[in-house]
Amino acid sequence: MDLLRKLEILADAAKYDASCASSGTDKRDSRKGGLGSTEGSGICHAYAPDGRCISLLKILLTNACVFDCAYCINRATSNTPRARFTVDEVVQLTLDFYRRNCIEGLFLSSGIIRDPDYTMEQLIRVVRCLRVDHGFKGYIHLKTIPDADPGLLAEAGLHADRLSINIELPQAASLAALAPEKNFADIHTAMGGLRTRIADAKEAKRGERRIRAPRFAPAGQSTQMIIGADASDDATVLGTSVGLYSGYGMRRVYYSAYSPIPDASVALPPRAPPLVREHRLYQADWLLRFYGFSLDEIVAGGEGGMLDLAIDPKLAWALKNRADFPVDVNRAAREMLLRVPGLGAKTVGRILATRRHRGLRVDDLARLGVRLAPALPFLVALDHRPRMLDGAHLRAQLTPAPVQGSLF
Amino acid sequence: MAYSVVLAGPVDIDGWRAAARDAWRAGISPDRLVFHVPGEAGDLFGGEPPPPPRADAAMPLVPRDFLALAEVAVRHRDPARFALLYDVLCRIAGGARGLLDDAADPVVARLRDMAKAVRRDAHKMHAFVRFTEIEGPRHVAWFEPDHYIEEAEAGFFIRRFAQLRWSIATPRLSLHWDGAALSIGPAGRRDALPPPDAGEALWRAYFGAIFNPARLKPAAMRAEMPEKYWKNLPEAQDIPRLIAEAPSRVRAMVAAGAAAPNPNPQRRRTPMATSTEGFAELRAQLLAADLPEWASRATQPVMGEGPVGAALMLVGEQPGDEEDLAGRAFVGPAGRLLNAVLEEAEVPRDALFVTNAVKHFKYTQQGRRRLHQTPDAGDITRYRPFLRAEVALVRPRLVLALGATALRALTGRAMPVTKSRDLHLKTADGMDLRATVHPSYLLRLPDAVAQRAERQRFAADLARAYGEATQTGGAAHAGGGASGANRS
Ligand code: SF4
Numbered sequence: 001m002d003l004l005r006k007l008e009i010l011a012d013a014a015k016y017d018a019s020c021a022s023s024g025t026d027k028r029d030s031r032k033g034g035l036g037s038t039e040g041s042g043i044c045h046a047y048a049p050d051g052r053c054i055s056l057l058k059i060l061l062t063n064a065c066v067f068d069c070a071y072c073i074n075r076a077t078s079n080t081p082r083a084r085f086t087v088d089e090v091v092q093l094t095l096d097f098y099r100r101n102c103i104e105g106l107f108l109s110s111g112i113i114r115d116p117d118y119t120m121e122q123l124i125r126v127v128r129c130l131r132v133d134h135g136f137k138g139y140i141h142l143k144t145i146p147d148a149d150p151g152l153l154a155e156a157g158l159h160a161d162r163l164s165i166n167i168e169l170p171q172a173a174s175l176a177a178l179a180p181e182k183n184f185a186d187i188h189t190a191m192g193g194l195r196t197r198i199a200d201a202k203e204a205k206r207g208e209r210r211i212r213a214p215r216f217a218p219a220g221q222s223t224q225m226i227i228g229a230d231a232s233d234d235a236t237v238l239g240t241s242v243g244l245y246s247g248y249g250m251r252r253v254y255y256s257a258y259s260p261i262p263d264a265s266v267a268l269p270p271r272a273p274p275l276v277r278e279h280r281l282y283q284a285d286w287l288l289r290f291y292g293f294s295l296d297e298i299v300a301g302g303e304g305g306m307l308d309l310a311i312d313p314k315l316a317w318a319l320k321n322r323a324d325f326p327v328d329v330n331r332a333a334r335e336m337l338l339r340v341p342g343l344g345a346k347t348v349g350r351i352l353a354t355r356r357h358r359g360l361r362v363d364d365l366a367r368l369g370v371r372l373a374p375a376l377p378f379l380v381a382l383d384h385r386p387r388m389l390d391g392a393h394l395r396a397q398l399t400p401a402p403v404q405g406s407l408f
Numbered sequence: 409m410a411y412s413v414v415l416a417g418p419v420d421i422d423g424w425r426a427a428a429r430d431a432w433r434a435g436i437s438p439d440r441l442v443f444h445v446p447g448e449a450g451d452l453f454g455g456e457p458p459p460p461p462r463a464d465a466a467m468p469l470v471p472r473d474f475l476a477l478a479e480v481a482v483r484h485r486d487p488a489r490f491a492l493l494y495d496v497l498c499r500i501a502g503g504a505r506g507l508l509d510d511a512a513d514p515v516v517a518r519l520r521d522m523a524k525a526v527r528r529d530a531h532k533m534h535a536f537v538r539f540t541e542i543e544g545p546r547h548v549a550w551f552e553p554d555h556y557i558e559e560a561e562a563g564f565f566i567r568r569f570a571q572l573r574w575s576i577a578t579p580r581l582s583l584h585w586d587g588a589a590l591s592i593g594p595a596g597r598r599d600a601l602p603p604p605d606a607g608e609a610l611w612r613a614y615f616g617a618i619f620n621p622a623r624l625k626p627a628a629m630r631a632e633m634p635e636k637y638w639k640n641l642p643e644a645q646d647i648p649r650l651i652a653e654a655p656s657r658v659r660a661m662v663a664a665g666a667a668a669p670n671p672n673p674q675r676r677r678t679p680m681a682t683s684t685e686g687f688a689e690l691r692a693q694l695l696a697a698d699l700p701e702w703a704s705r706a707t708q709p710v711m712g713e714g715p716v717g718a719a720l721m722l723v724g725e726q727p728g729d730e731e732d733l734a735g736r737a738f739v740g741p742a743g744r745l746l747n748a749v750l751e752e753a754e755v756p757r758d759a760l761f762v763t764n765a766v767k768h769f770k771y772t773q774q775g776r777r778r779l780h781q782t783p784d785a786g787d788i789t790r791y792r793p794f795l796r797a798e799v800a801l802v803r804p805r806l807v808l809a810l811g812a813t814a815l816r817a818l819t820g821r822a823m824p825v826t827k828s829r830d831l832h833l834k835t836a837d838g839m840d841l842r843a844t845v846h847p848s849y850l851l852r853l854p855d856a857v858a859q860r861a862e863r864q865r866f867a868a869d870l871a872r873a874y875g876e877a878t879q880t881g882g883a884a885h886a887g888g889g890a891s892g893a894n895r896s
Contacts, residue, residue, distance in 0.1 A: 003610065004609065004610060004613050007610055007613055007614055007617065008613055008616070008617040009617075011613075011614050011617035011618045012617045012618075014618070015617070015618045015619070015620050016620075029567035029568065029570065030567065030568060030569065030570045030571055031566070031567060031570040032570075033571060034571065035569070035571060035572075036568055037564075037567045037568040039564075039567070043531070043534050043535050044535055044632065045535050045536070046535075046536075046615060046633065046641065046643055046644075047628070047629040047632045047633040048615065048618060048619035048620075048629065048650075049619055049624055049625070049626050049629050049647055049650050049651050049654065050619050050620045050621075050623040050624060050625055050629075051623070051625030051626075051627075051628025051629050051632075052619075052620075052623075053632070054615065054618060057614065058618060064674050065674055066674050066715075066717070068673070076670075076673040076674040077669035077670045077673040077674075078669075078670060079670045082674070093610065096607045096610070097607075097610075097611055097614070099539060099541070099547060099569070099572065100538055100539050100540070100547075100607065100608075100611060101537050101538060101539050101549070101568075102538065102611050102643075111674075114715065114716075115716065257623075259620060259622040259623060261661070262661050262664065263664070264661070264664075265669075266668075272622065275623060350511045353509040353510075353511065354509065354510050354511045354512050356506070356509065357506065357507075357509060357510040357512075357513075358510065358512060360512065363512075364512035367511065367512050367514075367517045368511050368512060
């Protein structure tokens, strides 16, 4: 099989992993040798027509897999064509794309071949060759195999910027049903192991420990959850996320709406969930992490454990808690401003800085980046008081026309 | 009276700083001062140079973040940038120290927007410059920034590609890095770029393959990768086609619906016995075991090989001469015949675990040849624990005994193969078992016609066993094929 065809198969097989982040690792460059640099923020070198950022060469070493996860195109019983890169092919592709300035680095994953250790070893051979033989300084994200030998894991963390293990599904029962060879508890154990090593390495770097811990995945760990392949509601999904963030120090939990794959398994629901569900989960995730909302508050904004698909979760919460509004932009505390629909964290920062200089009017707010349409019904400015707050039509007025058309 | 200052170039921040400082100290208000950049549009009716500063005038004092803002904002293409900065400078130096925090001030807001546009342009340059390698070797690129960012962003490419030689040409100038120093040359030409190479085709193939047609969101793509950049991005040439094809690709996936599982699912592929702990330990036990005297004359114990968790496990009699030397099962004449018949039967050999009932080569010496000797009941019994352990490690869905020795070892009873061939059997440990002849039986048949018939029958037995072992949800076995030790 020629390289181009392999690349097509093994990139196609990798595209269901949503992460393409290349940010948040330590800074390094090639002025003293090697190739590449990382400067903190990630770079999206291209965008695909699905709107997703292309930052890394995201491929599988092989899409042959002895596991039979129903949601996965690479599962053992799928009829998908199989291919396998050699270590050198991956290394050369990475270096070539990097020199073209097409990528920030590599996101390497693999189907399970033989056993976890063997698979992990193959992945490590690639990153070792890139780092040691070629002095590659770009970003590397490595998918980790939960049961792999601790020594292999240590070496993976030494070379990679980020490690990840996918949680796959929001609950143990779903995983048992759809991915019979995987185990929810084992995945958590492995994430816990990663967290300990990541934290140790970080402390050692800050000089907080006398024992020196080796470099280990400075960009931390992330994970991915498939949405809509099982019956879990949004409350369950977000509850699992909260546990992942707090328990394992996840940098990100990615939500991936189950999307029709060629050669789908009969074990799956016949239709994809609306993409907007994934979008709402990301918004809720954001509110939980950066806006001081609790899980209960977010879930209460929707109905029956599901988020409101028509409006964003912050607006949904605000509409159900109208008694807390309007909020005076010239006096309210940061915590309350963060809860106003249409105000982002950056905008709130600007409001706080600017209102020391002047009383804010609606024109000022527009200049500061406030989205006026959703915000005005909930706030008071020098020249504005909302009239509609109790109006029955407020929700209707603020509900955007449905844009998320179904594709078929 | 209006004054005018002529700057050295579009990003002459030092020239601007000196002129602005002097003008402020000369008491010139912002509305009376214009800044000129040669070749840039603007107010051409400039006045005279400003008068020298008053000797007693203090130096203007500004916070550090103003200088940071100025440094970025001057790279903006807007001809008003220097004048706007002077306006803010005058107000800050005049006492409005916190002016920059007032994001609602129209001039501050405009400068901030300019800085933001410059940063975005720089970010896009980091992202969208595409190099092609030419002779030298040198990496060359063509890029069209919106603002005057080239000089400032050269550092990014130096840090990243310090060990390469590269050139980035733009409509305004060209940057050249020779591995040690940066030089700035005249404007480049887009048509001077080298033609596409093989690597570019790979990159375009990647771009097409990583895109998920079921999630078409071209507006989101355009927001981050505006169309103005497309002409200099090789992969963007494929965007219209990818978008056009997406709906039909998705319709095809949906129409195809759920697929039947592949009858030949992926199995652990391995040419050698997996050297997991269990097997290594078994081998060690075998080396230390109290075995018949003849075993000590064999070169080595020969363990089975194949994927752990293989659906089907073949058990033969004992290693032969070649197996004994190689230390691998079924690599001699019988093994080669087995491989050929497996292929005829369309059974993937590397999906099977193959082993022998007896782990050492039993032979009699005849001259320089070692002649195969059939193991007796006692031999079979001595090796049985090792075979059972091996079966337990592999955990196949079905075991296929090749010949009478294997059948006896697995069941613990002497049974004729010919009468067991079409029966569903169980091993002594209760695993599903079937039996067929040993491939060496075919080799011994004198008559070509009988040989052909027997070979066909053997192939049919192998195919049937493999089919039963891999059929999903079948009765061959309960408990799943994959070993519990393997999880991802
Ligand atoms: S282990 Fe499961 S999810 Fe991973 S590649 Fe194999 S089938 Fe897909």
